[in-house]
Amino acid sequence: MEASKSLRWSEMVDLVHSLIMVHAFLGVAAALLSFWLGIELRYLSESSYSRVLKINWATIITTWLTYIFAAWYYVPYYGRDGGSKSIIKSSDYYWGHAFFTEVKEHWFFMMPLLTLVLFILVRNVDLTKDPKAKKIATTIAFTMFAIAVLMEGFGAVISMTVRLAKGF
Amino acid sequence: MEETNTNVASAILAYSVTAVFSGILVVLKEEISGLFNFMKSIPPLYHHWITHMYFLLILFAIIYFVFKSRDDGIIQSVKNNPTGWIIWSSVIGAAIIALYMFYHGIVLH
Numbered sequence: 001m002e003a004s005k006s007l008r009w010s011e012m013v014d015l016v017h018s019l020i021m022v023h024a025f026l027g028v029a030a031a032l033l034s035f036w037l038g039i040e041l042r043y044l045s046e047s048s049y050s051r052v053l054k055i056n057w058a059t060i061i062t063t064w065l066t067y068i069f070a071a072w073y074y075v076p077y078y079g080r081d082g083g084s085k086s087i088i089k090s091s092d093y094y095w096g097h098a099f100f101t102e103v104k105e106h107w108f109f110m111m112p113l114l115t116l117v118l119f120i121l122v123r124n125v126d127l128t129k130d131p132k133a134k135k136i137a138t139t140i141a142f143t144m145f146a147i148a149v150l151m152e153g154f155g156a157v158i159s160m161t162v163r164l165a166k167g168f
Numbered sequence: 169m170e171e172t173n174t175n176v177a178s179a180i181l182a183y184s185v186t187a188v189f190s191g192i193l194v195v196l197k198e199e200i201s202g203l204f205n206f207m208k209s210i211p212p213l214y215h216h217w218i219t220h221m222y223f224l225l226i227l228f229a230i231i232y233f234v235f236k237s238r239d240d241g242i243i244q245s246v247k248n249n250p251t252g253w254i255i256w257s258s259v260i261g262a263a264i265i266a267l268y269m270f271y272h273g274i275v276l277h
Contacts, residue, residue: 067221075215098273102194105217106265109190109224110258113183116228117254120179132172132250136180139251143258 019073024155026066030111031148033059038141041127041134049128056122056137059144060115067112074105087165088158096161104154110147114140175236177246182231184246184257186224191264193220198272 037055040048078101079085088097118140125133172180197204197216207219235243246253 071213071215071218075213075218094277095274098277099269102269102273103266106190106194106220106269107262109221110187110261112221113186113224113228114254117176117179117183120232121176124173124175130173133176136172136176136250136254139254143254147258147262 019069019077023066023069023073024152026062026069027148027152027155030059030062030066031145031152033062034141034144034148038138038145041138041141044127044134046128052127053122056118059141060119063111063115063144067108070105070108084158084162088161091161091165093161093165096158096165100154100157100161104151104158107147107151111144114144172247172250174239174243174247177243177250178232178236178238180250180253181235181242181246182228184253185231186228187257187261188264189227189261190220190224191261191268193223194265195268198268 033055037052037059040052040055044052077083085097085101088094088101118137121127121133121137121140127134127137197207197220204216207216207223208214210219210222
C-alpha cells in the first residue's frame, strides 16, 4: 500500500517536472522560431516565401502551446499549498515570485496577441510585394524574440530562487 | 510605398490597446480585490491568469472588428507609423507591469 502510494507520488513529481520542461522547451522554441522568422523576413525573396510562411505558422502554434502548457503547470501546481510559489514567498528570496514570476506571467500575454497580428498580416498581405508589411512582420518577430529572451532569463531566476529557498 | 492594409492596421491598433490595457488590468486586479475575486470565479479553470487572457482576447476582437472597416482618424495614425505603435505599446504595457510589480512586490514588502 505504502509502495503504491509512493509510486503514485513519484509519478506525479515526474509529471510536474515534465510539464515544466515541456513549457520551458516550447518557450525556447518560440524564441528561436521568432528570431529565425525575423531573419528570414529581413532577407525575404519570392523563393523563400513558402518557408517563411511555414516558420510563421510554427511560431504561432509554438507560442500558443507554450501558453497551454504554462496554464497546465502554473494553475494547478505552481501555486498549490507547498508548491514553488509558497516556498519562494516564505523565504528571503520572495522577490523571485513577487517580481520575476509576476512580471513574467503577465508580459507573456503580449506574445500570443502578437501572433494574432502576424496571422492577420500574412492572411491579408503578400509580404514579398509590400515592403511596409514586411517591415511590420519583421518588427513583430523581433519584438516577440526580445520578450521571449527576457522571459527565459526570468524563468532561470525563478528556478534559482526555488533552489535557494529550499537550501540547495 | 504601399499604404498599410486596413485589416492589418486594425489588428495593430487592437494589439496596441490590448497590450497597454493588460498592464492596467494587472494593477487593477492587484488593487481591487473584488475584481481579482471575480476573475477567479470565471470557469472552467477559475484562475485570474486564464481570465486575464479571456479579457484580452475579447478586447482584441472587439477593437479589430470595429475598426477593420474604418479608414479614418486613429487608423490613419496607425498606418502612418505601424511599427511605432507595436513597439511603443509593448514598451508601455511591459513598463506598467514591471514598475508596478517592483513597487508592489519589492518596495512595499
